[in-house]
Amino acid sequence: MIISAILTTSTITLATHPSSPNIQITLQKQEPDPVEPGRVVKLRFSVENLGLESVENLVVEIIPEFPFSLYPGEDDQKTIGKLNGLTTGEDAAFIEFKLLVSPEAVEGENEIKLRYKYHDSAWIELEPFIVNVKTRDAIIDVKTNSFPDPIPPGKKATVFFKLSNKADSSFENIKVAITLSDDVPFVPYGNILEKRIYRLEENQTKTISFELIALPDADAGAYKVPVTITFEDESGTKYEKSNYIGLIIGSVPDLMVLVEESDFKKLSSKGTITLKFVNKGLTKIKLLTAELLPNEGYEVISGTQYIGTIDSDDYDSAEFSIIPKKKQLSLKLKLSYYDANNGKYEKIIHVPAKLFIKKKTFLYVIFTTLVLCIGLAIYLLKFKKKKKR
Secondary structure: OHHHHHHHHHHHHHHHOOOOOOEEEEEEEEEOOOEOOOOEEEEEEEEEEOOOOOEEEEEEEEEOOOOEEEOOOOOOEEEEEEEOOOEOHHHOEEEEEEEEEOOOOOOEEEEEEEEEEOOOOOOEEOOOEEEEEOOOOOOEEEEEEEEOOOEOOOOEEEEEEEEEEOOOOOEEEEEEEEOOOOOOOEEEOOOOOEEEEEEEOOOOEEEEEEEEEEOOOOOOEEEEEEEEEEEEEOOOOEEEEEEEEEEEEOOOOOEEEEEEEEEEOOOOOOEEEEEEEEEOOOOOEEEEEEEEEOEOOEEEEEOEEEEEEEOOOEEEEEEEEEEEOOOEEEEEEEEEEEOOOOOEEEEEEEEEEEOOEOOOOHHHHHHHHHHHHHHHHHHHHHHHHHHHO
16 A cells, blocks of 8 residues: 555656756846846846756856846856756755846836756747836926016916926826915915826926915015825826925015205205105015215215115105205116015116205395394384483
């Protein structure tokens, strides 16, 4: 009975394994898995002989093609030598190849070829093995801008999102969502705060836009607006990016300068002229300095004044000393100031001015004469009284 069982087992074994050599090569391990483009990958193979006959001078060769190349100093052939029949499992021969992955490698399954020979046989090429290549992060580059920029208070603006796929595979179901809160002085125009892109191919760029309104009473400045971007890669892996975009509220200053009053008794004599600086813009003007420059028709005595901050729809005044040479003047004024977002402005303007010279009026002459007469009468009266005594 026992002898019969042994004979039966031997018969099954001989039937399962051919008498001639049968070389089986299997990719046991890829390290790392997946490997990134531009990195090094190690491939470990097991070499088994499923046949009953041994082989001599067994050599395995790797045939690297793009995106793979041999690591410097690495040999493309591994010599195993003799491999006995029925050498399998833990008794198999193990070989390893070290390869470079091109930075231009396409994400996904990439093929690598092997072949082998033994004795005086020809090369026997195997079916390609699969090496998994994948970028570390799925990359969507996002750039934003608004029109207008800055956004005036109370005005509508369009915010653009330019999305670029920097990976080497496509993305799907891309969703861009803006979150507004009480700390952010914007409201949606049309109540749409979420936009979608169905698919973004590799190296493709698409633009979406949102319309927002800056609150009329919003202070000028830069505001952080939360944005969330979600998307999926081709394998169905989901990604989420949360960040902020910066939106600036402000407007170009609108500064008007007028002559408020002047005080001159006559031409060619020193006097003062007062100028009114009016902020007609929607946001405040800061660090305003006005310098009266020399020009035809007047001589500057004191020409630089620091005015400071002028709020929207407000004004301030400054006084300058000059010696006028004619009544019709063109005041040459250099203005230097900053807007609410610290944008600097410098410009030279010309302010027309018509001087009013104060003259002695007829009533003034009569009044002066009358006073003198009364004074003289009182003096004469007192003089006569003293004389009588």
